[in-house]
Amino acid sequence: MKISVDLDKCQDHGQCAIAAPVAFRMNDEGILEYETSVDDAYLDEVEDAADVCPVQAILIDQG
Structure with a gap:
């Protein structure tokens, strides 16, 4: 699956990093970093x- 994050919306709350650490993480400065492609086995996470995501900034493309 492909993942994208609208970085204009993202406020670096970090909830995604807790829910799906395989795809999302917070760097040392507290800024979101993420994988743009993740195995479909992690779809639920x-x-x-x-x-x-409090601002609904994450988009998932399963195509």
């Missing part, structure tokens, strides 16, 4: 991360 990534969907949970998108759901808990």
Whole structure:
């Protein structure tokens, strides 16, 4: 699956990093970093991360 984050919306809350650490992480400066491509086996975790994002900045493309 492909993941994208609208960095204009993202406020670096870090909830996604808790929900799906395989795809999202906070760097030493507290800024979100993420994988743009993740194995489909992690779909549930990534969907949970998108759901808990307070600003709904995460987009998932399964195509």
